[in-house]
Amino acid sequence: MTNVNRYNRQTVLPEIGAEGQENLTRANVLVIGAGGLGCPVLQYLAAAGIGTIGIVDNDDVDVTNLQRQTLFTTAQQGQKKVDAAKNYLEALNPDIEIRAIPERLTADNALNLMKDYDIIADGTDNFSAKFLINDAAVKLGKPVVYGSILGFEGQSSVFWASQKDAPCYRCLHPKMPSGYVPNCAEAGTIGALAGIIGSVQAMEVIKLAAPHETLKPLTGKLWVIDAHTMETNSYSISKNPECPVCSKKPEEIKLEDENISSCAAIPSIGIAESKNKQDAIFIDVREQNEWDEDHIEGALLCPLSVLTEGTEIPIEIPSDKTCIIYCRSGKRSLKAIEILTERGHSGLINLSGGFIAWSQAA
Ligand SMILES: [Zn+2]
CATH class of the missing domain: 3.40.50.720 (NAD(P)-binding Rossmann-like Domain)
Incomplete structure (x- = not known):
């Protein structure tokens, strides 16, 4: 009615x-x-x-x-x-x-x-x-x-x-x-x-x-x-x-859960806070040419392209220190964290806004 x-x-x-x-x-x-x-x-x-x-x-x-x-x-x-x-x-x-x-x-x-x-x-x-x-x-x-x-x-x-x-x-x-x-x-x-x-x-x-x-x-x-x-x-x-x-x-047709985790679960850190983390290790997952142009001082280079190949991780990732992963804008770094996490590394933190935000805040 x-x-x-x-x-x-x-x-x-x-x-x-x-x-x-x-x-x-x-x-x-x-x-x-x-x-x-x-x-x-x-x-x-x-x-x-x-x-x-x-x-x-x-x-x-x-x-x-x-x-x-x-x-x-x-x-x-x-x-x-x-x-x-x-x-x-x-x-x-x-x-x-x-x-x-x-x-x-x-x-x-x-x-x-x-x-x-x-x-x-x-x-x-x-x-x-x-x-x-x-x-x-x-x-x-x-x-x-x-x-x-x-x-x-x-x-x-x-x-x-x-x-x-x-x-x-x-x-x-x-x-x-x-x-x-x-x-x-x-x-x-x-x-x-x-x-x-x-x-x-x-x-x-x-x-x-x-x-x-x-x-x-x-x-x-x-x-x-x-x-x-x-x-x-x-x-x-x-x-x-x-x-x-x-x-x-x-x-x-077979149904599968595609193995991409939600990046909502990945912890991230803002630029100001990351600059205060004296003992943190920064890991740069951009490519070599981007690294050559400029990078965060003291960072380690571990390009995403190398990680996605599935070969050996080119650097030693310290398990006793805070590792902050960054790329240009904070997107590839999420993918890198997913890959590294799948390979047994834990506690990795994403740098929000990436190197662009870092440079602008410098
Ligand atoms: Zn179709």
């Missing part, structure tokens, strides 16, 4: 109407990640009356989230994000079902978590999760509404490889990138851009859930916005006949 007025502003649209609203009510959508992208996706889907919404996230609300994750309040720090989100969304729209799933998506649980939903919305912020979501969705034949932001650039698309000629995410990115994967605080973003991309994703979910001949989802297209200028572009992406995932039969 409450529905008539609640959804009036969208049901008056001929493209939606009563039938479209029925479709939205019947839809099951899984939103993976209740972060910068997931929050606006969830907010607009709940408001639009998507009948069942699952939320997968195992993080707690942290003060650094509040700059862009608009479902959470200062007082909710420390609460499970899925619980805080569920509370908010149920207050917004009590007529729908919200399922809070406080888990991290893994190769083991992905199929099980995703199988009961019609549409998957990807609100994650790292390549490993995006690959896993893609591979599981291709295996299950489900559409993924993709979103991603980095700095001032945002992207969205709909990957639905079981549709004729439609590509999957791996048609665009066949493999995990081998260099630094900016997936955390180091990359930085403006909350409003997450809001823009999350809103685009919510729009795409609604178009998939309530199809109409005039509504064309971003299947086979990558929509990109550069928030520096607000210029937008839409690129065609075609299905790659050699795609490592969607060219296979569903039963041949």
